[in-house]
Amino acid sequence: MLTINSLSKSYNKGKNFALEDVTFNLKAGQVCAIVGESGSGKTTLVRLIAGLERPDHGSIVMGDKVIASLDKFVQPEKRKIGLVFQEYALFPHLTILENVLYGISKIKHKRKRAQDMLDLVGLSDLGDRYPHQLSGGQQQRVALARALAPEPSLLILDEPFSNLDTMLRTQLRNEVFDIIKKTEVTVLFVTHDTQDALSVADEILILQNGKVIQKDVAANLYVNPNTLYVASLFGSTVHINKNLQHAFRCPLKETCCYAIRNEKIKVSPSSSDTDCEYITTAQVIKKIQLGESIQLLLKLDSGEQLTVMTQDKNIADTIFIGFNSTDILEFENE
Numbered sequence: 001m002l003t004i005n006s007l008s009k010s011y012n013k014g015k016n017f018a019l020e021d022v023t024f025n026l027k028a029g030q031v032c033a034i035v036g037e038s039g040s041g042k043t044t045l046v047r048l049i050a051g052l053e054r055p056d057h058g059s060i061v062m063g064d065k066v067i068a069s070l071d072k073f074v075q076p077e078k079r080k081i082g083l084v085f086q087e088y089a090l091f092p093h094l095t096i097l098e099n100v101l102y103g104i105s106k107i108k109h110k111r112k113r114a115q116d117m118l119d120l121v122g123l124s125d126l127g128d129r130y131p132h133q134l135s136g137g138q139q140q141r142v143a144l145a146r147a148l149a150p151e152p153s154l155l156i157l158d159e160p161f162s163n164l165d166t167m168l169r170t171q172l173r174n175e176v177f178d179i180i181k182k183t184e185v186t187v188l189f190v191t192h193d194t195q196d197a198l199s200v201a202d203e204i205l206i207l208q209n210g211k212v213i214q215k216d217v218a219a220n221l222y223v224n225p226n227t228l229y230v231a232s233l234f235g236s237t238v239h240i241n242k243n244l245q246h247a248f249r250c251p252l253k254e255t256c257c258y259a260i261r262n263e264k265i266k267v268s269p270s271s272s273d274t275d276c277e278y279i280t281t282a283q284v285i286k287k288i289q290l291g292e293s294i295q296l297l298l299k300l301d302s303g304e305q306l307t308v309m310t311q312d313k314n315i316a317d318t319i320f321i322g323f324n325s326t327d328i329l330e331f332e333n334e
């Protein structure tokens with residue numbers, strides 16, 4: 001449905017690339033989350049797809065139509081793409097219904113379509129109000145109704161929940177994606193929150209320094225992360241550096257980088273109780289009760305500190321921790 005080929009964008013004539021050689025595709029009806037830290041190129045990518053920026057290199061194809069390349073540029077309003085941004089961007093002087101009506105000139109029975117969209121987002125009775133008379137969450141649902149009204153082929157949500165507090169965020173996110181699922185529209189969802197991505201996306205694309213590091217389903221990102229960065233995005237991870245290799249007596253190849261999930265590190269009161277291949281002793285510095293489990297902050301003889309989880313309430317001050325080679329994550333050196 002959407003094919004991105006070798007897409008690059010620089011804002012300073014090629015000195016740095018906000019986006020570099022990005023290639024991926026999206027199937028119709030799929031929800032793909034774009035995750036990455038601030039400055040990784042998420043917004044640049046969606047602005048290029050929406051037609052708000054022009055690429056320096058590469059192409060964007062929607063269906064069988066090239067919408068952006070070096071010699072082709074389809075205007076944003078012709079791309080059949082709906083946009084919802086962090087700031088709701090509703091027109092303050094138009095009513096809610098008028099806001100939704102805006103931009104659906106091509107559809108017959110415009111008013112019915114706009115009203116249907118308000119019904120879909122659960123705001124049927126608020127069409128006569130003005131944006132300032134609605135809560136933040138309601139305004140964001142209006143923005144969604146407005147984006148969906150022209151029947152877009154692709155819906156782009158760029159950090160749509162960042163302005164809202166945590167409780168409302170989760171609730172609105174779930175509501176919005178329940179609505180989106182009913183429409184079967186293809187979605188690109190930009191977020192820096194991995195929980196958001198894991199909760200709603202079919203696939204997650206990770207951007208780092210303008211490059212795609214991995215695009216995969218959530219389970220694979222956890223089990224087979226391409227890099228230490230991806231591993232640590234999707235679960236607590238300890239980098240097995242030289243000091244840790246020494247402490248656990250597990251010499252590993254210099255040419256690679258290694259990590260272990262915190263939950264794969266086993267805790268035992270004595271060395272004879274553990275069936276791990278690599279073991280070391282640790283001093284317990286702090287215990288934090290987290291629901292049923294206890295998080296232990298540990299210090300090794302080498303001075304390294306790390307955290308592990310245990311269910312054991314009777315932990316001594318000195319314990320044994322260990323892991324097995326099958327649980328080690330291996331990456332190309334980063």
Ligand SMILES: Nc1ncnc2c1ncn2[C@@H]1O[C@H](COP(=O)(O)OP(=O)(O)OP(=O)(O)O)[C@@H](O)[C@H]1O
Nearest residue numbers: 011017018036037038039040041042043044045192
């Ligand atoms: N209009 C612009 N002019 C110059 N540089 C820009 C412009 N927009 C973005 N950049 C730069 O391009 C890089 C990528 O920015 P972008 O906004 O795409 O990242 P992002 O992942 O969306 O970040 P955030 O999560 O903070 O919004 C950054 O280094 C940024 O400073």
